[in-house]
Amino acid sequence: MRACVLTTVHPYNDNRIFYKQIRTLLKAGYQVTYIAPCPPGVNHLEGIDLVPLPPLPRSRRPLNWWRALRAGLRSQADVFHFHDPELIGVGFLLQALTGRPVIYDVHENYPQAMMDKQWIPALLRPAVAGGMRVFEWLAVQILDGAVAANPAIYDRLRKPSRRLASVSNYVDIGLFDTARGLASFTPNCPYFIYAGSLSSERGVLDCVAAFERLSYKDAELVLIGRLDDTDLSIRNLSGQLPRAVRLLDAQPFEYIPPLLRRSCAGLVPFHSTPNHLLALPNKLLEYMAASIPVIASDLPLIRAVVKEAGCGLLVEPGNVEQLAEAMAYILDHPAEAEEMGRRGRCAVVERYSWETEARKLLRLYGELLRQSTPGLRSEADGE
Template structure:
């Protein structure tokens, strides 16, 4: 049985892209799958062996633990190593040079672009890092066997700097096995706006709070559901101060981290999905939550960001200029007061995901890439999803 080991020092063990999509896909196709990650305990879940390499509380502890992660990875004696964070690139290179395994580097986003909004990086250093990081990343990928990106723009940028094959495997939502009524939720407002993901300025936290306050000033009984953790203490303090000052604290529900299997129940209980993000931050990185909203039947009100131009159809979403919160408020008000329009957009959005924008198409790309790497995909000659797997995938994740 071909043994595949994924490594992450940054992500939560049950990260949607790593665990719910890639590892579960590989496990279902017959691969032996292991995830080395920081966690409280080692467990087996959904056919994946989640192996803890210790727990860390700070960024410095995480970096100090990298040698342990490398030793644990080598001890697995895997056929394929798949690393998920830029800080693990040196480990990927060492694994490539010291083992016979194939090594894959997974680029979740354009990291050079992300440097701009990393709070822990000193502002004077950011421009320098943004200039040099792409060249360093490209050089470190050359000894590897495959680079995977989540979008075409990042693939094109990286492909120009490395001799290693680069392939796009988009981070689209699964439409197999998901239950949208997994949790029984009660609404305390006539209308509910929803957002899923990390909470910070670039992802539109303050914009969403301002829009909620404006809608309530217009007399609409609106609540805001935020499904995700604050990205730092400062933005949390600023958000809470704003909510108290504007009198909307009781109308904003902060759920914190929500397990991937449960997110879709929350979204399906809302009316509109919000994506009022920073345009520069999402110039190339496609926010997966856009497709998750659509699958759950939510019309989406979003900032006009370049990465979503190919997908932002007026049949199921409304685009507004980045800083025009008055326009965003008016468009949301219009949709909330027109249930027929919301239903038509709901039906169109869900159909778009099921027919075009689902993980199932990307799954086949992942399996094909692994088949080429290993020469004998999975076990028992499994080269992709079996008929039984395909039948199981008729339900949403």
């Protein structure tokens, strides 16, 4: 069986799409066509029929929608799986033109996310969010299946969806533990780490401000990720950082786990925006998998995980003083910090492992394929 996976927004090596879902499909015996933006020089991935798209700015991305549609039609796939709300129209066309099942993977609460987008004029955000809500509602009703990346998304879409699977973005422990690391990064002192999209609403500027308040001269702050160029307050961040703050470009996933393991704590300082209130950041679980304590914003889903696992400290969102105090506490109490990290690792292994989520994904594929091809004994179930 052949699956065609499409994205025009995420990088080709996206953690959820490539490292978790596509590798799960390959292990289950699927042939995979993968349509995704790729930098120059990336035109092959082992075991995958890669269709590289040129990385384009937001204003020109519609060109890639049509490229993705053409490539999808040529793939002769038995099932299609797309990962961006901007591809909902492409999903409708693939369903109508091929008669094959199409799955929409919902990574976040997109209607709420529209309210936080600085590139959308403030007066238009409610209308854009409302339009997104209607468009997404139609998508999960019309398309054959949908995947929710966390329980809150599942609850929001469960009623209108034809067939919805909750496939949380948990940690692939095996992949995480075999990552090889980044040879060019050799820290000589304790460091705090933030890995992910670098934007003000995710608290990156708070990290820098809190770190500057510390009195420790032998500590560093490491920020890893892509700068959000639509965020005016963070666009010029690289030219404003203190000497002890390192800024690294976004790295392939296989380089991240060793950087986490060597740090003294992982930071999740998200602001209390509508989209973050019901989000469980993947970086939180990755910090826990790396056996390091977490310092995180006291938001509902984050609070539930951190308190249940006893794996770190919670701070008021946007409170730089509390964030600085939590960082100092970790440095002053190394034995307690180590125990927090150990408890976080145990929680991931026991409750937040990708293995269980992979089975849910394969079950959805199997159900859709059997429905579209009567009598099929689908390899999607791993049978």
